[in-house]
Amino acid sequence: MDSKFIAIIAVAAVAVIGIAAFVVLSGGSEHKDVGGYGLEIFGNVDGDNDVDSKDAELLQKYLNAKEKGETPPSITLDLADANDDGKVDSKDVDEIKTIASGKAKYIHFLDGNQQEMRVSTDINRIGAEYFCNTELCMILGVMDKVVAVDYAPYMQKEFYFQDETQRANVKNMVSMNSPDYDMVNSFELDVLFTFSYDPDLNATKQAKLVDCDVVYLGLYYPNLLKAENSDYVHGILKAGYILGKVDRAEAYVDWILGQLNYLMDKTKDIPEADKPHVLMTNYQNSYLSDETRTNMTAYGYNDPQGQALLVAGGHNILQDISEEAYKSGYSKAVQYDAVFNDDPKVYADYIFCHTVQYTYAATEMKGVSHGYCTNDYSDFIKAWNFAYDRPLVADELGTKDHLHINSGDLRNGCSGGVLLAAYLAKVINGDLFEDLDPVALHNSYVKDWLGVSGYDVTTQAVVIYPSV
Ligand SMILES: [Ca+2]
Numbered sequence: 001m002d003s004k005f006i007a008i009i010a011v012a013a014v015a016v017i018g019i020a021a022f023v024v025l026s027g028g029s030e031h032k033d034v035g036g037y038g039l040e041i042f043g044n045v046d047g048d049n050d051v052d053s054k055d056a057e058l059l060q061k062y063l064n065a066k067e068k069g070e071t072p073p074s075i076t077l078d079l080a081d082a083n084d085d086g087k088v089d090s091k092d093v094d095e096i097k098t099i100a101s102g103k104a105k106y107i108h109f110l111d112g113n114q115q116e117m118r119v120s121t122d123i124n125r126i127g128a129e130y131f132c133n134t135e136l137c138m139i140l141g142v143m144d145k146v147v148a149v150d151y152a153p154y155m156q157k158e159f160y161f162q163d164e165t166q167r168a169n170v171k172n173m174v175s176m177n178s179p180d181y182d183m184v185n186s187f188e189l190d191v192l193f194t195f196s197y198d199p200d201l202n203a204t205k206q207a208k209l210v211d212c213d214v215v216y217l218g219l220y221y222p223n224l225l226k227a228e229n230s231d232y233v234h235g236i237l238k239a240g241y242i243l244g245k246v247d248r249a250e251a252y253v254d255w256i257l258g259q260l261n262y263l264m265d266k267t268k269d270i271p272e273a274d275k276p277h278v279l280m281t282n283y284q285n286s287y288l289s290d291e292t293r294t295n296m297t298a299y300g301y302n303d304p305q306g307q308a309l310l311v312a313g314g315h316n317i318l319q320d321i322s323e324e325a326y327k328s329g330y331s332k333a334v335q336y337d338a339v340f341n342d343d344p345k346v347y348a349d350y351i352f353c354h355t356v357q358y359t360y361a362a363t364e365m366k367g368v369s370h371g372y373c374t375n376d377y378s379d380f381i382k383a384w385n386f387a388y389d390r391p392l393v394a395d396e397l398g399t400k401d402h403l404h405i406n407s408g409d410l411r412n413g414c415s416g417g418v419l420l421a422a423y424l425a426k427v428i429n430g431d432l433f434e435d436l437d438p439v440a441l442h443n444s445y446v447k448d449w450l451g452v453s454g455y456d457v458t459t460q461a462v463v464i465y466p467s468v
């Protein structure tokens with residue numbers, strides 16, 4: 001069995017892949033209790049997912065009890081020093097009130113790598129890396145402050161920068177995997193939202209970029225199965241506090257969690273034996289796209305693609321090939337005959353092929369043109385035909401419409417895998433999801449959350465083939 005696996009280096013996967021996210025409802029001023037716990041912003045002493053008056057009241061009670069020598073209420077003491085002066089006292093109560101009112105000058109928090117940061121909220125020039133951070137800036141309504149993006153979103157600037165003047169002026173940071181620091185410094189950023197989770201790379205960026213806070217939010221880890229406590233949701237909320245858009249961030253998180261609950265409510269009772277068997281893979285650098293290759297990527301339990309499948313009510317066939325491979329890491333390379341064989345326990349009813357065109361490493365992968373700036377499906381159709389014609393694939397699936405080629409946007413945007421899960425659910429469990437229209441959901445994400453009006457993914461984007 002060992003020979004069937006080739007370890008995939010996580011960093012390489014990040015460079016090629018990325019993450020996604022979604023949403024709805026214009027964010028009003030209503031304060032949402034988004035549920036969940038563990039938001040790592042200093043001042044969140046009650047340990048839920050916000051910094052609000054309840055935290056101030058709780059810390060005041062704690063201080064009062066300490067002063068009187070009484071037993072204080074339980075608080076998250078590690079996050080109590082809201083003003084970052086090294087002490088926990090009444091000034092932190094005041095600071096919590098200031099944060100809750102949206103007037104804090106700094107936000108003190110742990111980033112997506114658990115590193116302590118204190119970031120100025122005086123932000124006028126934003127740099128955003130990759131699709132997830134760029135889309136988050138759209139969602140939070142701060143796109144007018146984004147002055148620079150890296151290669152991948154820059155190549156899609158017709159979509160991401162709807163304002164023509166801004167589109168003409170936005171700077172291309174090119175590869176933020178190996179940045180040109182002199183160039184990036186010339187853009188005079190106040191904050192850079194990084195995509196890479198490499199703490200060394202992020203530390204180098206912080207050291208080399210002048211007067212710029214380098215913030216790794218952690219959007220790469222949506223954890224769809226426990227989304228409310230994920231780095232992804234916490235990253236959105238942290239950005240809300242940093243950018244003064246808490247209500248909007250909470251509304252978006254509320255939408256994400258609502259969509260996931262809707263999907264999982266319908267799929268949670270499907271008996272394991274009745275779940276469609278699915279290979280979650282990618283098209284490029286694979287047996288499916290290259291006659292010289294014998295291996296394919298299989299995404300497992302920890303990857304958003306594997307999690308989207310579980311939300312959609314599917315059974316991941318990597319689990320049948322190797323439980324250990326399924327549970328460890330994010331993906332494994334498997335030999336084609338580990339999937340396509342006579343073993344009755346290992347079979348695929350469906351195959352979904354993720355694609356990436358513009359990478360974080362600032363390269364373009366040819367032959368899979370897709371996304372929000374093209375409606376030409378010819379690459380996807382060609383890929384679909386090629387993959388289906390590879391030996392054993394047709395025998396495995398039996399029907400060609402059980403093979404799908406899907407856009408990287410479904411994973412690498414800011415929908416946290418929700419859109420991907422919705423498309424998957426419609427395809428593999430359509431009888432359970434007669435009332436689900438993933439295209440309408442996707443259009444809602446674009447219009448109500450990204451804020452792009454007059455756009456229809458059906459006619460203006462390349463998302464998934466065959467269409468759903
Ligand atoms: Ca709180």
Ligand SMILES: [Ca+2]
Nearest residue numbers: 081083085087
């Ligand atoms: Ca303090």
